[in-house]
Amino acid sequence: MTSTALETVPATLRDPMLPRAAVIDAIKQETHDVGTFTLRLDEEPEPYAFRPGQFNMLYLPGFGEAAISISSDAEERDTIKHSIRFVGTVTMGLSRLRAGTEIGIRGPYGTAWPIEQARGRDLVLVGGGIGLAPLRPVIHHVLRHRDDFRKVTLLYGARSPGDLLYAESFEAWKQAGIDVHVTVDRSEDSWKGVVGVVPLLFYRIRIEPKETVIFTCGPEVMMHFVAYEALARRVPKESVWLSLERNMKCAIGVCGHCQYGPLFVCRDGPVISFARMEPYFNREEY
């Protein structure tokens, strides 16, 4: 019986909520509450490819799923890296796993950093805490294609020196021609660097507003001040890109949790321009 004039659908539509299996190849403890998981996927059912800024849903049976950005090199095809902060049900469950265990994965999802927009211009990456994870694929890209960009700057901060992610790579990044500025909220005796919140690092660099593209990821208040500093330096709203975080249950735009005004963060984000976000961004409890 054909009814109600609807198009016909294939009988077996693959359920987009079904994860595929991935093996944990290695786990590297980055800080006291962050670990980087290296995952390996079978080529089946299809080879895996992502763009910097996108994320996966990681699934641990009996615990649930969590949205985690991909923090590895997009041009390195055989493995995927995720830096995970252990904060709640799923991530704590993941923290107990060992290499060799299989977990579930769906993805990649979401929008990517608009690297093309930065090509031939200055790129400023601004990260806070775990927010450096989704920026790292951009750094990998810059390292591979340094000549595509003019000045590349990383402004990064964490709560304390012990919370700094990927600290062992900072030197190599500097060598490769990235201007790295690091700050911490709270210093410790051994800390010789800058103390203060991330947006303050803007006072240490010079910005050519028309020629600069900014990518930022971190706590919402931090991004708010990053946008503020950028706009104060006349960087156009269209050149400031944020990576947002919301509760997510499906990552495919049907569960409703990640709504942010008219946007679904999973579908229209997580990477989105400040120009698009401005009417809704940082409104009290929105």
Place this chain on the structure above:
Amino acid sequence: MNQARPKVAVYKFSSCDGCQLAILCLEDELLTLAEKVDIANFLEARSRVVDGPYDITFVEGSITTEEERERIQRIRENSKYLVAIGACAVSGGIQALRNWIHVDAFVQAIYATPEHIHTLATSTPIADHVHVDLELSGCPVNKRQLLTVIASLLRGRIPDVPPYAVCIDCKLNGTPCVMVAQDVVCLGPLTRTGCDALCPSFGRGCYGCFGPSDMSKPETLAEHLKGRRTATPEIIRRLRGINGWSPKFRAATEKLEKTTP
């Protein structure tokens, strides 16, 4: 809780035994449970008692005597993870209704030699006395929720007990709202889910066995009920049921009392 067989203890304070019975009512899982954990101290079920410390301790009942007040301290010291189970342990239970009356007079009335009856003036929840790691509300607790808590702890997952109101489950079940369709007073919008919206499915109003939901607004419902011609004393009585002593219901009723002549 990574060691081979965690030691589990079950203790009773002032209560009806219904919540610890929920463990025995896990008929399909009881024997598996006894394999996965060492039921080391559970007087209602077994005579053998293995000394603590215990990995998981379930405490049923409220504190109503001096002896209980002391005993809960010792139990806490002997327990790694303490779960308060049931309305008595979480909010003082139905016997906390005595907190608004003078039991002394009553003791005089029932007992010929009242001096032999030792009781505190109030019935209070476990968390008023010691640190509680997890509270599982309900009168009685839902055995599925209880099983989820145990299985979660065994697998190292933070137990997840939904805090929202009964209304949501009532709607999931498709039960037509008894308050709207039958003019029955229902505490569902104030009460934490866990019972699977049982009372409305029997055509009657929820009476609050699971205590307040995370954003329970008893005053707001009370205002509305007054407008619907429900007398204030009745509203007070309804809120002062199984979980009357829970801070939210208690505050609302005491406020209502002040505003009624």
Place this chain on the structure above:
Amino acid sequence: MLPRVSATVAIPKPDLQQVFDNLRGSRLRLIGPTVVDGAIALGEIERTEQLPIGWSDEQQPGRYRAKHGAEKTYFAFNVGPHSWRRFLHPPRLTLFSAKANGKMTIEHDGEEPPRYAFIGVRACDLQAIAVQDRVLMNGSYRDPQYVARRSNAFILAVNCTKASSTCFCTSMQSGPRVTGAFDLAATELPDVFVLDVGSEAGSQVLEGTSWAPANAFDVGRATEAVQKAERQITREVRTDHLGSLLFEHLESPLWKEVSGRCLGCGNCTMVCPTCFCTTVVDTIDLSGRSERIRVWDSCYTTDFSHVHGGNIRPSLRARYRQWVTHKFAAWREQFGVSGCVGCGRCITWCPVGIDITEVLKAFRSTGVK
């Protein structure tokens, strides 16, 4: 001989049973209105006697009464506590089960989704189905369960011949006359059903009935009956620039005022025929097996807006605002239609009777200034 698609025919009312039988003969499960626990709800039916014959309803903010009368009407009531999304997008659905033992073993029972015939879909609800189609079936990802249930569903729509006090479909351009995709659309008259044939399938199920082309008199009476319903509608929402009005007033004190009366129970979202939000619950048992179960969620629950580090919308004010701005503002940007179809359920089934049309009116008057 069967009528052509887009023909208008009339059948004697008892012939509806023949239509039911034909549908059941095509292995469809009939879902229709039936009296359950004091309300006209949706349930599985087989015979026309199970319809609420002689029943009507009376709806007001926070109040619903099903009433039995003397007349042998089949559809003399409006939408009830259930909507069709219970069947197209079920409240609880097991996605798959998994076993954790170092390996990921996923079991996904490929059970055939049920094939339904919906009896008595009202104009607003038909519009609501179209709204959910856009969310669950026309985006870049499609929910296979929804797609299967929806594509197989037969729709016998019904034009409303009375309206409840809480209806405002006229404002939302969704009723009371059925428009959009249906197989059959009926208008009930005292003696006959006047049917618009909307599809080949709609025509086929008239097999064996004593259908006849509707005469002008019947068509006239049917039109008049629906117009009568339209005249009964008193509630109204002005929809022009409604979205921008609300977005401009995200920080209005009105939110706090209304949410002060709100219980935060979420009933408004649960009865709404277009709300689509779901969460996923992971069960866990002693054997190490777990299930992932998709469950309707509501933007009123605190867990809904929970992220690590706190809650995005800790206050009820913010959650109430999320509901209203999603329905009336964001939805249009997201899916190109209004998220509200004017069925009035959220008004009737709000236990404290908060009336969305009044709330919007209040915004309108601040908006105009």
Place this chain on the structure above:
Amino acid sequence: MTETAAAPRVIRVDALSRIEGEGGLMVRFRDGEVEEVKLDVFEPPRFFEAFLRGRHFNEVADMTARICGICPVAHQTSAVQAIESALGVNIPAGIRTLRRLLYLGEWIESHALHIYLLHAPDFLGYESAISLAADHPQLVERALRLKKIGNELIEVLAGRATSPVSLCVGGFYKTPAKSALLKMREDLTWALEAAKDTAVLVANLTFPSFEADYELVALSDPSEYAICAGRIVSSRGLDAAAVDYEKHFREVQVEHSTALHSVRSDSSSSYLVGPLARMNLHRETLTPEAAELAATCGIQWPSRNPFHGIVARAIELVHACEESIAIIDRYEQPPAPRVAVEVREGEGCAVTEAPRGMLYHRYRIDRNGLVEEAKIIPPTSQNLRRMEDDLRLLLPGIAGQTDREITARCESLVRSYDPCISCSTHFLRVRIER
């Protein structure tokens, strides 16, 4: 065990296990003679009768369900029937039958729990059913399934087994469709067979030879095994209407117990209620298969051996399954779940047979429908005095044994009563002092 002339030998069980609620036992011997026996009830009083005052009669069933997690149906039934009597409400036969079915569900659940999980381990030499399961898994699985079927019967009728929600003054909030009950039939048919096997199993246990001269008291009804109503009869000739309960029984306080003890008003002597009393008094009203088993199981009825309580319970379990099936087969969903109730001033009481014995509730209702006075006498407080008497009789015969053996025997005797201490509200540790 060294015994000096001066120091008494004391045996204490601080907290009795495998019973419901908390109590202890203390036995003191002096010069080899039993000097004192005390069943300590330190379960704190919960003051139901106090806070029921001022509540509306419609709330009483929900509140009294919380007296006991194991026999809430018993409390609810006694409560609603007492109130119905106060308000002059007549309950149609169909609803009364449904209440009986609900009550039978509780008997099945409670008896299965007691027989297998609480008492049988004593006879089979295990400390618990959990250890028993290691050697005899099929026994414990049978027990659990029986118990579950009892619970499910309650759930179909009233939502949940602990604090059920459907019983109310006037009837039920909702009655089940016949189809819902028929779903239970297959399980109950299995349960009937399992109950029969259980009866044979327990009748063949080895029982201590011990007898006492009881006044047995139970509800009686010539037409059926009395549960929800009947006259109060005893083996010593008492035959009274339920309303005269308080004329024939009274409560006394003892120092070591928060539970009051019930005694006969005239003689101040103890009496026995519960399965053994019921079986002894009116076996003739058992269902056919239960009656057949009672006659052939090898126990001589009437029996005055309290340890035979487990057999009586098993035969009642057979009865409960058998009668449940019969009720389900005859069941027609009543036209209305409850009858209209008009508020009026009044006083009423009801006696029903809880799994553990007679349960008395009395209420006085004022003209606004609020409770003015409530009185609740649970079976365990009626049996407490009798338990102490039994222990006093039992001990001289076993005084020569070790403390461990004495303790075990005493505990088993107490368990044979299936005491429910939480239930005796105003109501175990064993202490033996020698």
